[in-house]
Amino acid sequence: xxxxxxxxxxxxxxxxxxxxxxxxxxxxxxxxxxxxxxxxxxxxxxxxxxxxxxxxxxxxxxxxxxxxxxxxxxxxxxxxxxxxxxxxxxxxxxxxxxxxxxxxxxxxxxxxxxxxxxxxxxxxxxxxxxxxxxxxxxxxxxxxxxxxxxxxxxxxxxxxxxxxxxxxxxxxxxxxxxxxxxxxxxxxxxxxxxxxxxxxxxxxxxxxxxxxxxxxxxxxxxxxxxxxxxxxxxxxxxxxxxxxxxxxxxxxxxxxxxxxxxxxxxxxxxxxxxxxxxxxxxxxxxxxxxxxxxxxxxxxxxxxxxxxxxxxxxxxxxxxxxxxxxxxxxxxxxxxxxxxxxxxxxxxxxxxxxxxxxxxxxxxxxxxxxxxxxxxxxxxxxxxxxxxxxxxxxxxxxxxxxxxxxxxxxxxxxxxxxxxxxxxxxxxxxx
Numbered sequence: 052x053x054x055x056x057x058x059x060x061x062x063x064x065x066x067x068x069x070x071x072x073x074x075x076x077x078x079x080x081x082x083x084x085x086x087x088x089x090x091x092x093x094x095x096x097x098x099x100x101x102x103x104x105x106x107x108x109x110x111x112x113x114x115x116x117x118x119x120x121x122x123x124x125x126x127x128x129x130x131x132x133x134x135x136x137x138x139x140x141x142x143x144x145x146x147x148x149x150x151x152x153x154x155x156x157x158x159x160x161x162x163x164x165x166x167x168x169x170x171x172x173x174x175x176x177x178x179x180x181x182x183x184x185x186x187x188x189x190x191x192x193x194x195x196x197x198x199x200x201x202x203x204x205x206x207x208x209x210x211x212x213x214x215x216x217x218x219x220x221x222x223x224x225x226x227x228x229x230x231x232x233x234x235x236x237x238x239x240x241x242x243x244x245x246x247x248x249x250x251x252x253x254x255x256x257x258x259x260x261x262x263x264x265x266x267x268x269x270x271x272x273x274x275x276x277x278x279x280x281x282x283x284x285x286x287x288x289x290x291x292x293x294x295x296x297x298x299x300x301x302x303x304x305x306x307x308x309x310x311x312x313x314x315x316x317x318x319x320x321x322x323x324x325x326x327x328x329x330x331x332x333x334x335x336x337x338x339x340x341x342x343x344x345x346x347x348x349x350x351x352x353x354x355x356x357x358x359x360x361x362x363x364x365x366x367x368x369x370x371x372x373x374x375x376x377x378x379x380x381x382x383x384x385x386x387x388x389x390x391x392x393x394x395x396x397x398x399x400x401x402x403x404x405x406x407x408x409x410x411x412x413x414x415x416x417x418x419x420x421x422x423x424x425x426x427x428x429x430x431x432x433x434x435x436x437x438x439x440x441x442x443x444x445x446x447x448x449x450x451x452x453x454x455x456x457x458x459x460x461x462x463x464x465x466x467x468x469x470x471x472x473x474x475x476x477x478x479x480x481x482x
Contacts, residue, residue, distance in 0.1 A: 054266045054269060054314070054315065055266075055314050055315075055316075055317050058264060058317055059317060062263075062323065062325070065149055066149055068127075068153065068154060068157070070154070071154040071155055071157065071158040072154075072157045072158045072160075072161040074158070075158040075159075075161045075162040075165075076161065076165060078162060079161075079162045079165040079166050079169070080165075080169075082162075082166065083166060083169045083170075083182075086179075086181055086182055086185055087173065087179060087182060089181060090179045090180065090181035090182055091179075093181065101178065102174070102178060105174055105178045105183050106171070106174060108183065108186070108187060108190075109167045109170050109171045109174070109183070109186060110171070111190070112163065112164075112167040112186055112187070112189070112190040112193075113164060113167045113168060113171070115190060115193065115194070116160050116161075116163045116164040116167065116190070116193050117164055119160045119193055119197045120157065120160045120161065120164065123153075123156070123157055123160070123197075123200065124157075126204070127153065127204070130204060130208050131143055133208075134208050134213070137210075137341065137347060138210060138213060138337075138338045138341055138342075139334060139337040139338050139341060141321070141322075141333075141334050141337065142213055142217065142334065142338075150207065152200070152203055152207075153200070153204070156196045156197075156199075156200045159189075159192065159193060159196050160193055160196075160197075162189070163186070163189040163190060163192070163193050166185070166186055166189060167186050167189075167190070170182050170183065170186050210338065210342075210352045210355060210356075211355050213338070214335060214338060214355050214356055214358075214359045215359070217331055217334050217335055217338075217359065218331070218335065218359035218362055218363060220324050220331060221324065221328060221331025221332065221335070221359075221363045222362070222363060222366055224324045224325070224326070224327065224328045224331060225328045225331075225363065225366050225367055225370065226366075226370075227326075228326060228328050228390060229328070229367070229370035229371060229372055229390075231370065231371040232369060232370060232371060233368075233369055233370055233371045233372075233430065234371060235430075235432070236430075236432035246280065246282070246299075246301050247301075249282070249299035249300055249301055250279075250300050250301055250302065250304070250305035251299075251300045251304075251305040252296050252298070252299055252300070253296075253297050253298040253300065253309050253312050253313070254293075254294045254295060254296055254297055255291050255292070255293060255294065255295050255296075255297040255313070255316075255318075256293065256294075256309075256313060257293065257313075257318070258293070258318065259290070259291065259292040259293050259318075260290070260291070260318035260319050260320055261288060261289065261290050261291075261318060261319060261320070261321065261322045262285050262286070262287050262288060262289050262290075262291060262316065262317075262318060263287070263317045263318060263319045263322070263323050263325060263326070263327075264287065264316075264317045264323075264325045264326045265283060265287060265315055265316055265317070265326065265388065266314075266315035266316075267315075267377060267386060267388060269314075269315050270283070270312070270315050270377075270385075270386050270388075271377050271379060271385045271386050273304075273307055273311060273312070274304050274307075274379070274385040274386055275379040275380070275383075275385050277303035277304055277306050277307060278302065278303040279300060279301055279302035279303035279304025279305065279306075279307070280300075280301040280302055280304055280384055280385060280386070280387070281298055281299075281300060281301075281304050281307070281312070281385065281386050281387070282298065282299035282300075282301070282386075282387040283297070283298060283316075283386065283387065283388050283389070284296050284297060284298065284299060285297070286389045286390065286391070287326045287327045287390070288322050288327040288329055288330055291318065297312075297313065297316065298312050299387075328363075328367070328390075328391065328396075329391045329395065329396065329399060331363060332360065332363060332364075332396060332399045332400060333399065335356050335359045335360050335363070336356070336360065336399060336400065336403055336404060338352070338353075338356045339352070339353040339356035339357060339360075339404050339408075340353075340403055340404065340407055342356065343404070343407045343408045343411065343414070344407075350408065350411045350413045350414055350468065351413065351468065353404070353408060353411075353413070353414055354413055354414070354417045354467070354468040356404075357404065357414075357417050357418065357421060360400045360404075360421070361421045361424070361425070363396075363400075364396055364397065364400050364421075364425065365424075365425060365428060365429065367393065367396050368393065368425065368429040368430075368433045369429065372390070372391075372392050372393055375387055375388055375389045375390065393433060393436065394436050397436045397437065397440060398436075401418065401422075401440045401443075401444075404418065405418060405440075405443065405444060405447060406447075409444070409447035409448065409450070409451055410451040412457075412460065412461055412468075412469050413468030413469045414468065415444060415447070415448050415461050416460075416461065416463055416464060416465035416468055416469060417465065417466065417467070417468040418444055419441070419444060419462070419463070419464040419465075420464035420465055420466045421466075422437050422440055422441050422444070423441075423464050424466075425437055426438070426441075445462070448461045448462060
């Protein structure tokens with residue numbers, strides 16, 4: 052159970068905005084006592100500020116930092132609502148609440164606020180000059196941090212910034228789930244060896260939810276210990292209800308304890324990118340679809356989303372995707388664990404955007420540039436599904452653009468969507 056609880060705790064702390072400001076409280080208590088001891092020992096009179104000046108300075112710092120905290124949280128909530136409405140709600144947990152700049156800036160505000168309050172409470176007939184100097188320095192740091200946060204947040208909430216963050220996280224999880232570079236067409240998804248009927252089926256117990264992560268190391272170790280094979284039936288990102296089949300056990304794995312197996316699976320109410328590379332594609336595609344909706348009608352943002360899909364899809368195409376068979380130290384099959392294959396990623400990248408944006412000149416030109424670039428840069432065994440997508444795109448273009456001049460323009464690949472180097476238009480493909 053340790054893996055599941057530690058993983059859940061780690062995810063919660065990473066996506067919670069209150070943790071860093073809360074940790075700032077004991078740090079402030081320790082820093083206040085340490086500086087008072089140091090001030091008493093040094094006896095520095097270098098500021099020379101009297102009681103009234105110290106009170107006014109500390110009160111101004113308290114007022115300013117309290118205002119910073121209120122304004123930051125209020126504006127952040129409004130910004131999150133606007134960003135989730137214009138792009139997708141799935142960016143809240145995956146990007147906005149995980150941003151360290153926001154967390155540590157609020158932590159600085161809380162630290163300074165409590166430090167100034169503590170200094171006020173200890174202000175009697177004597178002014179502790181070192182304490183006052185530290186409070187003034189922290190107050191100036193809060194002003195600088197607040198101005199920086201306003202500039203940073205305005206840049207962070209732009210679509211290109213959000214898309215870049217999601218794309219970077221997607222590339223990281225792709226490299227984690229598919230660590231090996233592709234060595235040839237043999238890494239394409241094949242059916243696993245026929246195992247026959249399972250000796251025993253372990254159902255899911257507990258609350259229904261999405262599969263977030265699986266402790267594959269423990270699964271393989273348990274299967275190797277009893278000399279059996281464990282098949283994880285769903286896929287990371289799938290929704291699983293109570294009592295649905297979770298594991299198929301073969302051979303000696305039938306002796307494994309149900310609770311031990313269930314402890315290797317973490318479920319939650321919302322998908323994450325921890326072991327789910329397809330979720331990064333899903334978020335970027337959702338942003339593109341929202342931008343193409345009649346309510347927003349922002350095809351340029353959709354083109355920016357396609358840029359990130361292009362980058363992630365090319366990275367996936369260069370990786371070895373056949374990872375469903377996890378072997379033991381001696382090469383025996385121990386765990387069957389399914390992950391998305393090349394066709395899954397291609398369909399996720401193209402199908403919905405093509406359906407919603409095939410009437411838009413920017414989208415069809417950018418999609419064509421993406422397909423042609425992938426055909427040019429990826430190995431030949433990745434090409435068939437890309438040629439299929441190109442044929443589907445040609446058919447959609449023919450439906451929406453009737454004039455020969457528009458049809459010729461729509462069949463021209465353009466990495467900017469519209470406005471880049473047009474080059475030569477592609478001849479019409481036969482259906």
